[in-house]
Structure formats: C-alpha cells, structure tokens
Amino acid sequence: MVVDRLDAQSGPLGLKFVGKYDEQLIPEYPAVVVMPGPRRKNLHATRTFEVLFELSLFIYHANLNLSKRERSKADLQLVARIEQELDSDMRWPTPTGESQIINGYVANEEPGILQPRANKSTMVICTRLTWRAMCQRRF
Numbered sequence: 290m291v292v293d294r295l296d297a298q299s300g301p302l303g304l305k306f307v308g309k310y311d312e313q314l315i316p317e318y319p320a321v322v323v324m325p326g327p328r329r330k331n332l333h334a335t336r337t338f339e340v341l342f343e344l345s346l347f348i349y350h351a352n353l354n355l356s357k358r359e360r361s362k363a364d365l366q367l368v369a370r371i372e373q374e375l376d377s378d379m380r381w382p383t384p385t386g387e388s389q390i391i392n393g394y395v396a397n398e399e400p401g402i403l404q405p406r407a408n409k410s411t412m413v414i415c416t417r418l419t420w421r422a423m424c425q426r427r428f
Contacts, residue, residue: 290381290389291323291344291346292307292309294375294381298374302367303367304319304320305317306318306319306320306321307321307322308321310324310325318350319349319350321349322346322347322349323344323345323346324346324347325342326344327342327343328342329341330426337427340424341421341423342422343396343420343421345419346375346419346420349414350415368416368418371418372418375394379394390424391425393423394420395418395419395420396419396420398417400415400416402415
C-alpha cells in the first residue's frame with residue numbers, strides 16, 4: 290500500500306521512480322525504494338493480536354545539474370514532501386473509507402551515502418526513512 294501511494298503521488302512528490310523489494314536497477318532519479326522490515330505480533334486483548342511493522346524507504350537523490358548547496362536543499366525538500374505524504378492520514382483509508390491500519394508514521398530519518406551492490410560501484414547520496422505502523426488482527 291505504501292508503494293502504491295507513493296507511485297500514485299510520484300509526480301507531485303518529484304519522484305521519477307518508485308521501487309520495492311531491493312530493486313537491482315534504478316532507471317531514473319530521484320527515486321525511492323521501499324523495503325520491508327521487522328514485523329512483531331503481540332497478544333493485545335481477548336482474541337486480538339496487535340501487529341507492529343516497519344518499512345525502510347531509501348530515497349536516492351540525484352540532480353547533478355545543481356550546485357552542492359541547491360542540491361542539498363532540494364534533497365531536504367524531497368524528503369520532507371515524502372514524509373508529509375506518509376504522515377498525511379495515519380489511518381491509510383481504503384477507497385471505501387475503512388482504515389487499513391490504526392496508525393502509521395515516519396519514525397526516523399537518516400541521511401547518508403549508500404554504495405550499491407558491487408564494491409567498485411559509485412557512491413549514491415541517499416536518505417533512509419523508517420516508517421512504523423500498527424494494526425490489529427482478530428483470531
């Protein structure tokens with residue numbers, strides 16, 4: 290659902306590619322790749338599990354036509370737009386208005402440099418967002 294939402298909003302967000310599950314090839318930048326993280330299940334109430342899960346969103350920045358200062362500002366703005374989209378409605382309603390989750394939010398932001406697969410590949414400026422969500426499941 291996160292990939293679908295980001296893909297649907299890719300134009301306004303300024304994304305040229307939205308990928309998932311450890312994409313091997315990123316055809317255009319800026320891009321975001323959504324990776325599943327840990328999922329925890331706890332007993333919450335009578336016949337109810339509380340399910341907690343995390344996603345990592347790797348935002349790949351690349352507009353080499355801009356100066357370092359302009360590029361840094363554009364990168365920060367891109368991350369802020371994505372975070373705002375993810376936090377805009379924490380219940381993530383379906384088209385019929387039902388909640389898909391109880392709440393979801395961006396919990397962490399880590400800017401840095403990422404080296405793709407091969408040891409000799411070029412370094413890529415990247416920001417990693419951690420998105421956490423909670424839902425319940427009856428049993």
